[in-house]
Amino acid sequence: MAHPFIFEPSMFITEISFTLIATVLCFLIYLKTRESYTLTKHEGIKYFRDAFLLFGLSYILRFILELIIISGFAFDFIIPRDMFAPFFILSVGYVSTLGLWYLIFSSVWKNFSRKSLMITGHTTAILLSLASFFLYSHIIILYAQFILLIFGVILIFRSGTHVKKISQTKILYILTSFLWLINLFIIDKKGPSRIFGAWGFWIDLFFQIVSIIVLFIIYHKISHWLK
Amino acid sequence: MNKKRDRLAVIYDILDIIRNHHNSMKITPLLRSANLSSNSFADYYAELISKEFVKEMIDSDEHKYVTLTDKGFKFLEKYKLITGFIEEFEL
Numbered sequence: 140m141a142h143p144f145i146f147e148p149s150m151f152i153t154e155i156s157f158t159l160i161a162t163v164l165c166f167l168i169y170l171k172t173r174e175s176y177t178l179t180k181h182e183g184i185k186y187f188r189d190a191f192l193l194f195g196l197s198y199i200l201r202f203i204l205e206l207i208i209i210s211g212f213a214f215d216f217i218i219p220r221d222m223f224a225p226f227f228i229l230s231v232g233y234v235s236t237l238g239l240w241y242l243i244f245s246s247v248w249k250n251f252s253r254k255s256l257m258i259t260g261h262t263t264a265i266l267l268s269l270a271s272f273f274l275y276s277h278i279i280i281l282y283a284q285f286i287l288l289i290f291g292v293i294l295i296f297r298s299g300t301h302v303k304k305i306s307q308t309k310i311l312y313i314l315t316s317f318l319w320l321i322n323l324f325i326i327d328k329k330g331p332s333r334i335f336g337a338w339g340f341w342i343d344l345f346f347q348i349v350s351i352i353v354l355f356i357i358y359h360k361i362s363h364w365l366k
Numbered sequence: 367m368n369k370k371r372d373r374l375a376v377i378y379d380i381l382d383i384i385r386n387h388h389n390s391m392k393i394t395p396l397l398r399s400a401n402l403s404s405n406s407f408a409d410y411y412a413e414l415i416s417k418e419f420v421k422e423m424i425d426s427d428e429h430k431y432v433t434l435t436d437k438g439f440k441f442l443e444k445y446k447l448i449t450g451f452i453e454e455f456e457l
Binding site: 172174175178179180181183184186187245246306308309360361364365366 | 374417437440441444447448450451452454455456457
């Protein structure tokens with residue numbers, strides 16, 4: 140049974156804190172890898188760091204989109220949803236789809252030409268963001284990115300030449316992408332808060348904590364190598 | 367498959383050769399020590415110059431030498447960590 144959406148100030152505070160921490164961690168990963176990219180111009184490093192830059196931006200845009208969605212019943216003011224939401228849906232769709240692609244590209248770039256990767260990534264991101272823009276729904280992004288994630292997982296595992304087919308790094312990549320999708324679902328009005336009522340808040344919080352832990356592990360692993 | 371990684375290793379080797387020759391070496395002996403074909407060496411050498419890992423110096427007898435720049439030393443210093451990072455993250 141669907142529960143009415145209940146706005147809790149504590150939910151909003153955790154959202155702000157989560158967005159801030161997740162964004163900072165993504166940007167720190169980007170900055171930490173700058174020197175190694177400058178020195179080597181390694182394609183894999185480029186895709187990897189750009190993926191986290193795009194994820195950082197996606198988390199900021201997601202938060203703004205959430206503000207627009209909840210402004211009507213959470214605050215005394217209303218952000219004109221019809222005017223602003225489509226543009227933020229468009230931005231979230233484009234930036235996050237490209238982020239997911241870049242994370243996949245960082246593992247498989249050796250098997251494809253740079254041109255074909257760029258065409259695939261940007262074309263998919265543009266089409267997907269335009270579809271969500273015209274259909275006025277960020278949930279379209281969620282479904283499409285879920286399919287993209289499945290495709291990416293197959294691609295990463297098939298292209299692996301390493302002895303360890305299921306490595307800790309691959310699991311971290313998949314978790315980063317999957318948790319982005321969960322966090323996108325959380326801001327939907329039909330998300331956990333509507334499905335699980337008061338428990339929705341704790342479910343949101345659980346996934347947000349797990350997301351931060353995953354991003355922190357990645358940052359920590361990078362810091363180990365790139366002191 | 368490991369073309370990129372090999373490329374980094376070749377760059378490391380060339381820079382390491384120069385460093386081990388008191389950071390001053392003529393180009394012809396460097397070509398011999400690098401164990402690369404002339405064409406391949408020319409490509410790498412052009413890349414090293416363009417990336418400012420090495421610079422050319424001309425002495426009083428008009429002989430051309432190649433030396434490492436600060437960026438070249440930095441690459442040598444960081445190489446093992448960067449390749450470790452690339453392997454760890456399967457990039």
